[in-house]
Amino acid sequence: MGRSVLVTGGARGIGLAVARELAAAGDAVTVTHRGGDPPGDLTAVPCDVTREDDVRAAFLRVARSQGPVEVLVANAGVTRHGPLALSGDDSAGVVADTNLGGVIRVARYAVRGMMRMRRGRIVLMSSAAAWRGMAGQAVYAATKAGLVGFGRSLAREVAPLGVTVNIVAPGFIDVGMTAAMPPAQRDEALAAVPLGRYGTAEEVAKVVRFLAGEDASYLTGAVIPVDGGFGMGH
Ligand code: NDP
Structure with missing residues (x-):
């Protein structure tokens, strides 16, 4: 059996592509899901x-079935489209507690095990929205920018233990959130991408596989854009 991998939100979208990429590379991969039909080819x-409580239980189950998590891909995320002026605290709270709170929760459990093993890889799913900014996505962008500060601080904390923490920042990917955008906003988005197309979930997954693998052994605290040039490296 390969390394023990947990991908949050790995039952669909970008997370599913990441989970399949790592499973194809020989890792033992578990994905989290919240109901519905999880993919039959992966443990969920x-x-x-x-x-x-859910996070604690998930880490226990993974530890029992495939060993303590050696690779965490904190991918689960949500957004709520709409101007800030028309939004309420409820929707901001859900976005913040999922995108930032959720990542902090899973990372905490992951590093506890990794500290004991003295190895591990953590990859956080941010977004190009974090530094480009995006109208209608202020809270979402704030949480994704927050992941950079969180990830880089954690990277410094755990580096002496042989654990790396890196951040992937996708641009417009042709699944999930981008697919759900209003058509006019999708067209506007595409016009801002130098490579002139949406990215695929598989293109994000390959970067995650690199960061999670041995070839990225001297990389930590990095933010890697996968955005067709939308952010020009930022
Ligand atoms: P999807 O909407 O397709 O998938 C979101 C995933 O997150 C689902 O698996 C969902 O689980 C999970 N999730 C949401 N809330 C929770 C929660 N409270 N607890 C556990 N899991 C949760 O989105 P994408 O695949 O597009 O996005 C994946 C990640 O990539 C997100 O973090 C997103 O911000 C980021 N991203 C996406 C971009 C894009 O263009 N698509 C661009 C930049 C960043 P469930 O199936 O149970 O609902």
Whole structure:
């Protein structure tokens, strides 16, 4: 059996492509899901990352079935489209507690095990929205920018233990959130991408596989854009 991998939100979208990429590379991969039909080709555990009990239970189940998590891909995320002026605290709270709170929760459990093993890889799923900014996505962008500060601080904390923490920042990927954008906003988005097309979930997954692998052994605290040039390296 390969390394023990957990991908949050790995039952669909970008997370599913990441999970399949790592499984194809020989890792033992578990994905989290919140109901529905999880993919039949992967092990799935129920987990809402806003719930501490769920996160604890998911890590226990993974440890029992495939060993303590050696690679965490903190991918689960949500957004709510709309101007800030028209939004309420409820929607901001859900976005913050999922995208930032959820990542903090899963990372905490992951590093505890990794500290004991003295090895590990953590990859956080941010977004180009974090530094480009995006109208209608202010809270989402704030949480994704927050992941950079969180990830880089954690990277410094755990580097002496042989654990790396890196951040992937996709631009417009042709699944999930981008696919759900209003058509006019999608067209506007595409016009801002130098490579002139949306990215694929598989293109993000290959970068995650690199960061999670041996070839990235001297990389930590990095933010890697996968955005067709949308952010020109930022
Ligand atoms: P999807 O909407 O397709 O998938 C989101 C995933 O997150 C789902 O698997 C969902 O689980 C999971 N999730 C949401 N809330 C929770 C929660 N509270 N607890 C556990 N899991 C949760 O989105 P994408 O695949 O597009 O996005 C994946 C990540 O990539 C996100 O973090 C997103 O911000 C980021 N990203 C996406 C971009 C894009 O263009 N698509 C661009 C930049 C960043 P469930 O199936 O149970 O609902």
